[in-house]
Amino acid sequence: MERKEEEVAVVVENKQIIFKGYIEGIPTESDMELKLGNKFKLKVPSEEGEGGCNGALVVKNLYLSCDPYMRGRMRHFFGSYIPPFVPGSVIEGFGVSKVVDSDNPNFKPGDFVTGMTGWEEYSLIKKPEQLRKIQPNDIPLSYYVGLLGFTAYAGFHEVCAPKKGDYLFVSAASGAVGQLVGQLAKLHGCYVVGSAGTDQKVDLLKNKLGFDEAFNYKKETDLDAALKRFFPKGIDMYFDNVGGPMLDAALTNMRIHGRIAICGMVSEQSLSNPRGIYNVFNLISKRIRMQGFLQSDYLHMYPQFLEDVISYYKQGKIVYIEDMNEGLETAPAAFVGLYSGKNVDAPYLDVSKK
Amino acid sequence: MERKEEEVAVVVENKQIIFKGYIEGIPTESDMELKLGNKFKLKVPSEEGEGGCNGALVVKNLYLSCDPYMRGRMRHFFGSYIPPFVPGSVIEGFGVSKVVDSDNPNFKPGDFVTGMTGWEEYSLIKKPEQLRKIQPNDIPLSYYVGLLGFTAYAGFHEVCAPKKGDYLFVSAASGAVGQLVGQLAKLHGCYVVGSAGTDQKVDLLKNKLGFDEAFNYKKETDLDAALKRFFPKGIDMYFDNVGGPMLDAALTNMRIHGRIAICGMVSEQSLSNPRGIYNVFNLISKRIRMQGFLQSDYLHMYPQFLEDVISYYKQGKIVYIEDMNEGLETAPAAFVGLYSGKNVDAPYLDVSKK
Incomplete structure (x- = not known):
């Protein structure tokens, strides 16, 4: 293919992870x-053909999300819903970006978009049809990194199938997903208890996010006993973000016709050699539905999600505790912190201030 | 209470387990x-009051079912859907019986009933409202011990949520539940593979029950590889009667949006110290729904079940392989055989020939 270069594009430095x-x-x-x-x-390359860029965008990344599911892409395993990262290449992740140059009639420079981008300052987006355009001024732009917010919304409504008065337990409750699940459940008239790994997070859940109760699982020697203390009548819905022993304890404490939404298993030390879940037999006697899900199966609900959640934010019915990390340099530590639980609630990277 | 004894009732000997x-x-x-x-x-006692017998029946038991769930009632555990057996008392179980005497306007001597009765020749049924009256001549009376047939029907239709062309795997496939699940799935247009523990059962599945494929799990050194051989494209529905390593292998081989009906866990050596299920994380990436169930939650479907299954039997679209054991004396061996897999398909006791 002939390479045309009609204009001199601005060339910048581009930090990458x-x-x-x-x-x-x-x-x-x-x-x-x-x-x-x-x-x-800062210009969509004009060459066509293999790897061509017809319809592509160049974006400036503003906010990047650190999400637990990304660990799965670090494994050499191709059977999942999303392929692994490519060694030597930039890490992909969800973010909020601003269009700098567009070869696509649906986007123009200055538009704000959310979707899959790279952990870098600028990205060339070859398939912008997978991005969503967003209107600023509704809520802070950084909030949109919470595609995970939609995970919470879809999982709570479609998998947990809540009824008013239900007892909900959510683990990793101060995380991006957990804090929204708990607040949606409160708005739905449920009784909500969350677990987290520091007293500071427990305090946040009870005093900022309006959970009925919360506990520090690291201070409990017997998770089964802890759940019995908070749910003497049992659990109707367990929104599981951790797997492992907490899932086992929840299985023992579920009520008849309980629902378990399996959202993440951050507690697994090794995805290739996972720990066993021992109390699966409870599914029978209690007729429990345990279901994994991905937000991408519920995209038809996204407009309703945005409308609901933006309205809740504006009315002050939902608060969002962010854990902002400034600059791409902080990305590895913020991501690793997801698994140590260290100072991380719903971490994202602010790369907008350049 | 005064005891009235207006007639001399016939007194018989009553063997019990x-x-x-x-x-x-x-x-x-x-x-x-x-x-x-x-x-x-052979007469409903006339005394009232504590443990009174108003509205009770005396029945002659004809056919008694040996069911895997009954092991759960042998444990000292009161948190299940059904209480444990009482040590020193007769074993309760599902059966087909004939009414001998009735103090209940809804039943008369000579009626045939199915429901919970005792492992004994005659039983006093104090709560006959839990029995169902059956009309003989439709299908052999002994077939009605298959309340488990209804378990198969409810689980297949409501939990597996079958679509034409789906790939179904069923374990313990020659059992009372498994054989009907597989045949219902074939009638639904599914591809059906079953596992069993002897070559004779495998032959039965393939050549009598119309399964597409079947295998002897005891001859497979790698259950994961076996399932990959029979389901190169993966499994849409797994009807699990065994739990344990087979459930783990199935989890690895499920397709996206697969459904797992958890019906029994006969492979568990100890219910108090169960083995772990290691591949639960597959629920997320494949968005699998894994659900336990009991037939009693679907009783509204029972009339439709009877109509469908009786019609299938009459048309020769379904066959039923029974494993009849004659006489109450054979009960303990038939029940124990459920867990050794020895010569037992869908065992029941014929106690009608006295």
Whole structure:
């Protein structure tokens, strides 16, 4: 293909976070690498053909989300719903970006978009049809990194199938998903208890997010007993973000016709050699439905989600505790922190201030 | 209360199978005991008050079902959907009986009924409202011990949520539940593979029951590989009668949006110390629904079940392989055989020939 270069595009430096190679256990900072000094042209390349860029966008990334599911993409495993990262390439993730250049009639420079982008300052988006345009001024732009908010909304409404008065338990409750699940459940008239890994998070759940109760699971020697204390009548809905022993304890404490939404298993030390779940037999006697889900199966609900959640925010019925990390340099630590529980609630990277 | 005895009732001997005491592991014959020499009056006692018998029936038991769930009632555990057996008392179970005497306007001597009765020749039924009257001549009376047939029907239709062309796997496929699940799935246009524990059962599944494929799990060194061989495109519906390693292998081989009906866990050596299920994380990436159920939640479907299944039988679209054991004396061995897989498909006791 002939290469045309009719205009001189502005060339900038583009910091990136590079995925170094496949892992098995929990991620460490050394699995990622900050790469400096890349040249990046703020213009959609005009060449067509293989890997061509017809209809592409160049965006400036503003806010990037650190999400637990991303660990799954660090494994050398191709059977999942999303392929693994490519060693030596930039890490992909969900973010909020501003269009800088567009070869696509549906987007123009200055538009704000959310969707899959890269952990880098600027990205070339070859398939912008998977992005969503957003209108600023409704809620802070950074809130839109919470595509996970939609995970909470879809999982709570479609998998938990809540009824007013139901007892809800949510683990990793101060995380991006957990805090919204709990607040949606309160708005729905449910009794809500959350678990988290520090006293500070427990305080946040009870005093800022309006949970009925919360506990620090690291201070409990017997999770089964802890759940019995908070749910003497049992649990109707368990929104599981952690798997492992907490899932086992919840299985023992479910009520008849209980629902378990399986959203994440951050407690697993190794995805290749997972721990056993021992209390699955409870599914029979209590007729429990345990269901995994991905937000992408419920995209038809997204407009309703935005309308509801934006309205709740504006009315002050929902609060959102962010954990902002400034600059791409902070990305590896913020991501690794998801698994250590250290100072991380709903972490995202603010890369807007350049 | 005054005891009235206006007529001389016929008194007979009543053999019984007595539950000796609580167990933890798999049942053995010595956990039950044949008790002879009981006197039993073929007349509803007339006394009222505590334990009174107003509205009761006396029935002659004809066919009694040996069901895997009954092991759960041998445990000292009161948190289940059905209380444990009472040590020293007759074992309760599902059966087909003939009414001998009735103090209830809804039943008359000579009526045939199905429902919970005792492992004994004659039973006094104090709550006959839980029995169902049946019309003989439709299908053999012994077939009605298959309340489990309804378990298959309810689980297949309501939990598996079948679509034409779906791939179904059923374990313990030659059992009372499994054989009907597979045949209903074939009638629904599904591809059906079953597992069983002897070559004879495998032959039965393929050549008598019309399964597409079947395999002897005891001859497979790698259950995951076996399922990949029979389901190169994966499994849409797994009807699980065994739990344990087979459930783990199925979890690995499920397709996106697969459904797992959890019906029994006969493979568990000990219900108090169950083995772990290691592949639960597949629920997320494949959005699997795994659901336990009991037929009693679907009783509104029972008339439709009877109509469908009787019609299928009459048209020869469904066959039923029974494993009849004659006489109450054979009960302990038939029940224990459920867990060893020895010569037992859908065992029941014929106690009608006295």
